[in-house]
Amino acid sequence: MTTKIQSAYLAPEGLSEPLLKEIDGVIVVHDRLILSSKPFVNAHWAQNIWKNPVVVSIDSINDAAKKLKSIQRNWGLYSFALHRRAQLIQGKLNSSKPKPMLFPTPLPSQGTGGSWCLLDENTLLASADCSSPFSNGEPSFIEDKDGPPNRAYLKLYEALALAGKTPVEGEFCIDVGGSPGGWAWAIQKCGAEVLSIDRSPLDEKILNLKGVSFEKRDAFSLLPAEFIEKGQSVDWLFSDVICYPEKLYDWLSIWIDSGICKNFICTIKLKGEPEMAIIKKFAAIPDSKVIHLFHNKNELTFFKLG
Ligand SMILES: C[S@@+](CC[C@H](N)C(=O)[O-])C[C@H]1O[C@@H](n2cnc3c(N)ncnc32)[C@H](O)[C@@H]1O
Structure with missing residues (x-):
């Protein structure tokens, strides 16, 4: 390969198309991994961004493990070919296998650090710096099969783990589009008070x-006027409403401008071809970020944390 790889992007399952539209300098696509000749950009649709990949020549499995270990300790493998060889190298790294996490959980202990893959038998690509603290951007949580009414709570677990904080006792949260109550269950479990709003x-x-x-x-x-009148401040506004992104944007802008709420986590539901213009509008809100969570399907998640 003659073109220098400067960044790599792992697409979520089935969502390479929107990610490809965000990336310039695409050299090659290996399954879900997109290699680019341009420095990384914060692509909204990436499940993990390899920020500083280096190409390393290897002459054996042991040599590969030695070279990876000399860069850093913890590595997550993305394997798209030569699976057995890749697994044998991964096995020699002693990287701790990510275990399902109990929620809530602090982030630093979960980080896998870097990501690597085999490009061919004698070449690997390794990035010590990645956007996601989870191996291949895939967090795994210990599930609760009895408490919540659905599995939507896993999406909120992931969002709050990435936020690095959760609602806490004494805080007041609003959860719109909250039924049947997976998110309300998770918020309540954190000890906060939650008002759920839904037509169902x-x-x-x-x-x-x-x-x-x-x-x-x-x-x-x-x-917000309803809460301002009552003198009630709002610590978190959560939204999982199924609606047009434009509608959510207009409504959310009123809440953000009111200044009465500190933290926002909202899913942006998209249909078919994602409209980049509206995604960019959300992303342009100061101190916000818009990312694709592992537990998101054809939707993105907006964060604005106080
Ligand atoms: C994906 S579900 C929410 C799941 C929920 N977060 C949970 O954890 O169980 C989307 C919800 O949005 C609600 N919804 C759609 N439009 C709404 C509206 N205009 N006002 C209130 N709720 C709405 C639907 O009734 C549905 O319950």
Whole structure:
């Protein structure tokens, strides 16, 4: 390979197309891994960004392991070919295998550090610096099969793990598009008070939890003025409403401009071809970021943390 690889991007399953549209200088695509000749950009659709990849020549499995270890200790493998050879090298690295995490959990202990892959039998690509603290951008949590009414809580677990903080006791949260209550369950588990809003009912089991309340109404009729009048500050605004991104953007802007809420985590639901213009509008909100979570499907997640 003659062109210098300057960055690499791992696409979420089935979502290489929107990611490819965000990246310049594409050299080659290996399954879900896109190699680029340009320095990395914070692509919204990437599951993991390899920020400083280096090409390393190797002459054996032991040599590969030795060279990787000389760069750093913890490595996650992305294997798209020569799987057995790649696994044998990975096995020699003694990188701790990521274990399912208990939520909430602090991030630093979870980091795999770098990512690597075999480009051919005698060449590997390794990036010590990656955007995701999780191996291949895939967090794994210990699941609760009894408490929550669905698996949507895993998406919030991931978002809060990446946020590096959670709602805590004494905080007030709003959860729009909250039914049947997976997110409300996770917020309540953190000890905070949560008001869920949805046009569909909340699961009765969730409604009966201490600190959970529910209003059946249109999420977009809920405006900061209601809370300002009551003298009630809002610590977190969560949204998982299925709606056009433009509608969410306009409503969210009112909340952000009001200044009464500190933290926002909202999913941006997309249909078919993602419209980059609206994604860029969300991303242009000061102190925000828009990323694709492992637990997101055809949607992105907006974060603005106080
Ligand atoms: C993906 S589900 C939410 C799942 C939820 N986060 C959980 O953890 O269980 C989307 C929800 O948005 C709600 N929704 C869609 N449009 C709405 C609107 N205008 N106002 C309130 N809720 C709405 C739907 O009723 C649905 O329950």
